[in-house]
Amino acid sequence: ATPSAIRRSASISTMLNSVPVKSPAPVAATCARCNGSGWVPVEGDALRVEPCGCQGDLRRRQRITAAAIPPRYFPHCRLVDFYERGSGALGHAKRAVQEFTDAWMPGVDSGRGMLLIGPCGSGKTHLAVAALLEIIDSGKPGRLLFSNFQDLIQEIQASFDSEDTPSKSEILRPLLDVDLLVLDELGSQKPSLFVQDILYYIINSRYNAQRTTIFTTNYVEELADRIGERLRSRLYEMAREIKLTGVPDYRKTFAQHN
Numbered sequence: 001a002t003p004s005a006i007r008r009s010a011s012i013s014t015m016l017n018s019v020p021v022k023s024p025a026p027v028a029a030t031c032a033r034c035n036g037s038g039w040v041p042v043e044g045d046a047l048r049v050e051p052c053g054c055q056g057d058l059r060r061r062q063r064i065t066a067a068a069i070p071p072r073y074f075p076h077c078r079l080v081d082f083y084e085r086g087s088g089a090l091g092h093a094k095r096a097v098q099e100f101t102d103a104w105m106p107g108v109d110s111g112r113g114m115l116l117i118g119p120c121g122s123g124k125t126h127l128a129v130a131a132l133l134e135i136i137d138s139g140k141p142g143r144l145l146f147s148n149f150q151d152l153i154q155e156i157q158a159s160f161d162s163e164d165t166p167s168k169s170e171i172l173r174p175l176l177d178v179d180l181l182v183l184d185e186l187g188s189q190k191p192s193l194f195v196q197d198i199l200y201y202i203i204n205s206r207y208n209a210q211r212t213t214i215f216t217t218n219y220v221e222e223l224a225d226r227i228g229e230r231l232r233s234r235l236y237e238m239a240r241e242i243k244l245t246g247v248p249d250y251r252k253t254f255a256q257h258n
Contacts (some may be wrong), residue, residue: 002012003245007016009068010017010144013046014086017018017136019078025131025197026099031054033037033052033053033054033162034052034054036050037052038051038054039052040052044088053100056185060136062167063136064133064136065145066142066143066144066145067132067145068145068146068147069132069133069146070146070148073125073126073129073146074129074133075133076131077099077125077126077129077130077133078130078134079094079097079101079130079134079185081126081237082123082126082127084119085247087246087247089243089244089245089247090122090123090178090244090246090247091207092238093116093123093127093242093243093244094127096114096129096242097114097127097131097134097217098134098241099107099240100113100114101131101134101138102250104135104140104180104241105140105142105213106141106142106143106179106180108185112212112238112239113180113212113213113214113215113238113239113240114128114214114215114239114240114241114242115214115215115216115217115235115238115239115240115241115242116128116213116214116215116216116217116242116244117153117216117219117220117223117241117242117243117244118218118220118243118245118247119218119219119220119244119245119246120218122244122245122247123220123247124184124216124217125184125216125233125242126243127244128146128182128184128214128216129182131182131214132144132146132180132181132182132201133146135180142178142179142233143177143178144179144180144181145174145178145180145181145182147181147182148184148185148239149183149184149185149187149188149189149199150187150188152171152175152198153189153195153198156168156171156172156198158251167217172198172201172202173207175202176202176205176206176211178211178214178236180209180211180212180214181211181212181213182212182213182214182216183202183213183215183216183221184216185213185216185217185218186199186215186216186217186219186223186225186226186227187215187217187219187222187223187227191225191226191227191228196227196228196231197246199227200228200230200231203231203235203238205239206232206238207238213238214239215239217236218245220245221255223235
């Protein structure tokens with residue numbers, strides 16, 4: 001090859017190497033099919049490759065992590081694993097969650113969520129987490145988030161004592177912006193003015209933005225006393241009320257089956 005041809009070849013090689021290429025995310029554990037590369041040959045065409053199926057599993061894990069679903073609730077908190085225990089109330093609740101996840105899409109008249117009400121151990125959190133996992137498994141888009149209200153209040157209070165922790169607005173921003181929020185243990189905190197102000201800010205912001213929220217609470221009759229009449233009235237508009245009452249302890253039943 002002539003010197004000019006060599007220079008042209010080097011120039012083309014440099015140009016190609018500078019073109020950004022969107023690669024699959026790295027595979028956490030080595031996949032036997034793609035050997036960790038994220039790519040596999042297209043069957044019948046040795047010159048082409050396609051993303052390996054493990055990439056779908058990786059994206060699913062990434063969404064579960066981004067949704068902040070606590071490890072203790074994954075992977076067993078799924079609809080298929082929810083034991084109705086012969087209870088009509090639990091069967092109704094399970095069907096309601098399935099109908100919700102089938103219909104939900106971000107930004108498409110998606111403001112109405114669910115208010116799961118029942119005593120400790122009735123399976124409220126299981127169903128709320130199952131709704132998030134069903135949506136992730138379906139491949140529907142949207143930003144999802146799980147937040148325990150008591151933990152949230154403690155995190156905000158801790159932010160007042162240290163300059164190294166996120167500010168209150170930084171802590172609350174994800175709860176306002178996600179397409180679907182699970183707010184667990186509503187009313188679990190002592191009903192102080194501070195707690196009610198935080199809760200009102202979250203609920204009112206999501207209400208005005210027509211973003212969907214799933215709430216869980218232990219307080220069947222006393223919820224208005226815990227969060228205030230104004231917020232209790234707002235929840236009637238924001239969420240379908242689903243009661244899980246008169247049922248045996250779900251945690252005990254689940255433990256007996258596993």
